[in-house]
Amino acid sequence: MIKYEIIREEDAYLVELLCNELMGYQKSKTRITPERFDSMSFQTRFLSSLEKADQNFIMVAKANDKVVGYVYCNLSSKEVYDSDFATFFDMNSVEDQVGCLSQFFIREEYRGIGIGTRLFNEGMEWLNKLNVKDLFxxxxxxxxxxxxxxxxxxxxESHKILDGFITVLRNI
Ligand SMILES: CC(C)(COP(=O)(O)OP(=O)(O)OC[C@H]1O[C@@H](n2cnc3c(N)ncnc32)[C@H](O)[C@@H]1OP(=O)(O)O)[C@@H](O)C(=O)NCCC(=O)NCCS
Incomplete structure:
Protein backbone atom coordinates (compact mmCIF):
# COMPACT_ATOMS: atom_id res chain seq x y z
CA MET A 1 0.00 0.00 0.00
CA ILE A 2 1.22 3.47 -0.87
CA LYS A 3 1.05 6.21 1.77
CA TYR A 4 1.10 9.90 0.94
CA GLU A 5 2.58 12.44 3.34
CA ILE A 6 3.26 16.16 3.25
CA ILE A 7 6.72 16.70 4.69
CA ARG A 8 8.17 19.76 6.40
CA GLU A 9 10.89 21.84 4.77
CA GLU A 10 13.33 20.67 7.49
CA ASP A 11 12.74 17.11 6.31
CA ALA A 12 13.47 17.83 2.66
CA TYR A 13 16.57 15.60 2.92
CA LEU A 14 14.14 12.66 2.68
CA VAL A 15 13.97 13.30 -1.08
CA GLU A 16 17.68 13.98 -1.59
CA LEU A 17 18.46 10.67 -3.29
CA LEU A 18 15.41 10.82 -5.55
CA CYS A 19 16.15 14.43 -6.49
CA ASN A 20 19.68 13.51 -7.52
CA GLU A 21 18.28 10.55 -9.47
CA LEU A 22 15.91 12.96 -11.25
CA MET A 23 18.86 15.11 -12.37
CA GLY A 24 20.60 12.00 -13.75
CA TYR A 25 17.40 10.88 -15.47
CA GLN A 26 16.97 14.22 -17.19
CA LYS A 27 20.64 14.25 -18.19
CA SER A 28 20.22 10.83 -19.80
CA LYS A 29 17.28 12.06 -21.89
CA THR A 30 18.51 15.35 -23.33
CA ARG A 31 20.44 15.82 -26.55
CA ILE A 32 21.08 19.50 -25.78
CA THR A 33 23.90 20.42 -23.38
CA PRO A 34 23.53 17.45 -20.99
CA GLU A 35 26.54 18.83 -19.10
CA ARG A 36 24.22 21.49 -17.69
CA PHE A 37 22.97 18.82 -15.31
CA ASP A 38 26.42 18.22 -13.84
CA SER A 39 26.04 21.17 -11.51
CA MET A 40 22.42 20.36 -10.68
CA SER A 41 21.76 18.45 -7.48
CA PHE A 42 19.61 18.39 -4.38
CA GLN A 43 21.79 21.18 -2.97
CA THR A 44 21.79 23.45 -6.00
CA ARG A 45 18.28 22.81 -7.24
CA PHE A 46 16.06 21.72 -4.40
CA LEU A 47 17.45 23.55 -1.38
CA SER A 48 18.04 26.75 -3.33
CA SER A 49 14.45 26.76 -4.67
CA LEU A 50 13.14 26.03 -1.19
CA GLU A 51 14.96 29.09 0.14
CA LYS A 52 13.96 31.44 -2.65
CA ALA A 53 10.27 30.53 -2.62
CA ASP A 54 7.62 32.26 -0.52
CA GLN A 55 5.74 29.01 0.12
CA ASN A 56 6.65 25.36 -0.45
CA PHE A 57 4.76 22.10 -0.74
CA ILE A 58 6.56 18.76 -0.62
CA MET A 59 4.60 15.54 -0.69
CA VAL A 60 6.14 12.08 -0.70
CA ALA A 61 4.76 8.67 -1.60
CA LYS A 62 5.97 5.86 0.65
CA ALA A 63 5.93 2.11 0.16
CA ASN A 64 6.89 0.09 3.24
CA ASP A 65 8.03 3.33 4.87
CA LYS A 66 10.50 4.01 2.06
CA VAL A 67 10.12 7.14 -0.04
CA VAL A 68 9.46 6.04 -3.63
CA GLY A 69 8.30 9.32 -5.14
CA TYR A 70 7.76 13.01 -4.49
CA VAL A 71 6.30 16.16 -5.87
CA TYR A 72 7.62 19.61 -5.01
CA CYS A 73 5.58 22.74 -5.77
CA ASN A 74 6.19 26.32 -4.77
CA LEU A 75 4.92 29.86 -4.88
CA SER A 76 7.62 32.42 -5.68
CA SER A 77 7.95 36.00 -6.74
CA LYS A 78 8.31 36.16 -10.49
CA GLU A 79 11.83 37.67 -10.24
CA VAL A 80 13.11 34.25 -9.18
CA TYR A 81 12.60 33.21 -12.82
CA ASP A 82 14.73 36.00 -14.24
CA SER A 83 18.28 34.94 -13.39
CA ASP A 84 21.75 34.61 -14.89
CA PHE A 85 20.79 31.07 -15.92
CA ALA A 86 17.72 32.09 -17.94
CA THR A 87 14.64 34.25 -18.24
CA PHE A 88 11.97 31.60 -18.07
CA PHE A 89 9.00 33.63 -19.35
CA ASP A 90 7.91 37.13 -20.27
CA MET A 91 7.83 38.94 -16.93
CA ASN A 92 5.03 41.18 -18.21
CA SER A 93 2.78 38.22 -18.89
CA VAL A 94 2.42 37.21 -15.23
CA GLU A 95 1.30 38.59 -11.88
CA ASP A 96 3.84 39.28 -9.09
CA GLN A 97 3.83 35.73 -7.78
CA VAL A 98 3.82 32.54 -9.81
CA GLY A 99 3.16 28.92 -8.92
CA CYS A 100 5.30 26.09 -10.16
CA LEU A 101 5.33 22.32 -10.13
CA SER A 102 9.05 22.34 -9.70
CA GLN A 103 10.11 18.72 -9.26
CA PHE A 104 8.42 15.41 -9.71
CA PHE A 105 9.90 11.92 -9.60
CA ILE A 106 8.66 8.40 -9.06
CA ARG A 107 11.11 5.48 -8.79
CA GLU A 108 11.02 3.40 -11.94
CA GLU A 109 9.49 0.26 -10.37
CA TYR A 110 6.59 2.35 -9.07
CA ARG A 111 5.68 4.20 -12.27
CA GLY A 112 2.48 3.63 -14.21
CA ILE A 113 0.32 2.69 -11.23
CA GLY A 114 -1.20 6.08 -10.47
CA ILE A 115 1.26 7.48 -7.92
CA GLY A 116 2.26 10.31 -10.28
CA THR A 117 -1.35 11.25 -10.94
CA ARG A 118 -2.11 11.35 -7.22
CA LEU A 119 0.95 13.49 -6.41
CA PHE A 120 0.27 15.76 -9.39
CA ASN A 121 -3.33 16.29 -8.24
CA GLU A 122 -2.25 17.01 -4.66
CA GLY A 123 0.29 19.55 -5.90
CA MET A 124 -2.28 21.25 -8.12
CA GLU A 125 -4.81 21.33 -5.30
CA TRP A 126 -2.24 23.10 -3.09
CA LEU A 127 -1.43 25.61 -5.85
CA ASN A 128 -5.08 26.23 -6.64
CA LYS A 129 -5.85 26.99 -3.00
CA LEU A 130 -3.29 29.80 -3.13
CA ASN A 131 -5.39 31.51 -5.77
CA VAL A 132 -2.33 32.07 -7.92
CA LYS A 133 -3.19 32.77 -11.53
CA ASP A 134 0.00 31.81 -13.33
CA LEU A 135 1.19 28.22 -13.09
CA PHE A 136 4.30 26.83 -14.76
CA GLU A 157 3.25 24.16 -24.28
CA SER A 158 4.07 27.89 -24.18
CA HIS A 159 7.60 28.25 -25.58
CA LYS A 160 11.13 26.91 -25.37
CA ILE A 161 14.16 28.55 -23.79
CA LEU A 162 17.94 27.99 -23.85
CA ASP A 163 17.89 26.81 -27.48
CA GLY A 164 15.30 24.15 -26.72
CA PHE A 165 16.91 22.84 -23.53
CA ILE A 166 13.73 23.64 -21.58
CA THR A 167 10.09 23.57 -22.70
CA VAL A 168 7.91 25.94 -20.70
CA LEU A 169 4.39 24.70 -19.95
CA ARG A 170 1.63 26.95 -18.65
CA ASN A 171 -1.89 26.52 -17.34
CA ILE A 172 -3.25 28.80 -20.08
C1 LIG B 1 6.29 11.45 -15.03
C2 LIG B 1 6.04 10.61 -13.80
C3 LIG B 1 6.24 11.46 -12.55
C4 LIG B 1 4.62 10.07 -13.85
O1 LIG B 1 4.38 9.28 -12.69
P1 LIG B 1 3.62 7.87 -12.75
O2 LIG B 1 3.47 7.40 -11.35
O3 LIG B 1 4.28 6.98 -13.72
O4 LIG B 1 2.22 8.36 -13.30
P2 LIG B 1 0.84 7.58 -13.38
O5 LIG B 1 1.02 6.14 -13.03
O6 LIG B 1 -0.16 8.33 -12.58
O7 LIG B 1 0.39 7.76 -14.89
C5 LIG B 1 1.26 7.79 -15.94
C6 LIG B 1 0.51 7.78 -17.24
O8 LIG B 1 1.24 6.93 -18.12
C7 LIG B 1 0.58 5.70 -18.30
N1 LIG B 1 1.52 4.59 -18.05
C8 LIG B 1 1.25 3.31 -18.22
N2 LIG B 1 2.31 2.55 -17.95
C9 LIG B 1 3.29 3.38 -17.61
C10 LIG B 1 4.64 3.16 -17.21
N3 LIG B 1 5.20 1.95 -17.15
N4 LIG B 1 5.38 4.25 -16.88
C11 LIG B 1 4.84 5.48 -16.94
N5 LIG B 1 3.57 5.70 -17.32
C12 LIG B 1 2.80 4.67 -17.66
C13 LIG B 1 -0.53 5.70 -17.34
O9 LIG B 1 -1.63 5.00 -17.91
C14 LIG B 1 -0.85 7.16 -17.17
O10 LIG B 1 -1.62 7.66 -18.25
P3 LIG B 1 -2.67 8.87 -18.02
O11 LIG B 1 -1.87 10.08 -17.64
O12 LIG B 1 -3.35 9.02 -19.36
O13 LIG B 1 -3.58 8.45 -16.93
C15 LIG B 1 7.00 9.39 -13.73
O14 LIG B 1 6.87 8.64 -14.88
C16 LIG B 1 8.44 9.73 -13.49
O15 LIG B 1 8.90 9.82 -12.35
N6 LIG B 1 9.22 9.91 -14.56
C17 LIG B 1 10.64 10.16 -14.44
C18 LIG B 1 10.96 11.51 -13.86
C19 LIG B 1 10.37 12.66 -14.62
O16 LIG B 1 10.35 12.68 -15.83
N7 LIG B 1 9.91 13.67 -13.87
C20 LIG B 1 9.34 14.86 -14.42
C21 LIG B 1 10.36 15.90 -14.63
S1 LIG B 1 9.69 17.35 -15.38
Missing part, protein backbone atom coordinates in the same frame (compact mmCIF):
# COMPACT_ATOMS: atom_id res chain seq x y z
CA UNK A 137 6.07 23.53 -15.32
CA UNK A 138 9.50 23.32 -16.94
CA UNK A 139 10.47 20.16 -18.80
CA UNK A 140 13.97 19.48 -20.06
CA UNK A 141 14.63 18.38 -23.62
CA UNK A 142 14.03 14.72 -24.43
CA UNK A 143 11.70 14.02 -21.52
CA UNK A 144 8.71 13.40 -23.76
CA UNK A 145 7.02 11.06 -21.27
CA UNK A 146 6.78 13.84 -18.71
CA UNK A 147 5.82 16.42 -21.35
CA UNK A 148 2.92 14.25 -22.53
CA UNK A 149 1.89 13.48 -18.95
CA UNK A 150 1.54 17.21 -18.19
CA UNK A 151 -0.32 17.84 -21.44
CA UNK A 152 -2.79 15.08 -20.61
CA UNK A 153 -3.30 16.80 -17.27
CA UNK A 154 -4.25 20.06 -19.00
CA UNK A 155 -1.01 22.05 -19.28
CA UNK A 156 -0.07 23.69 -22.58
Missing amino acids: IFVSDGNDDALNFYKRKGFN
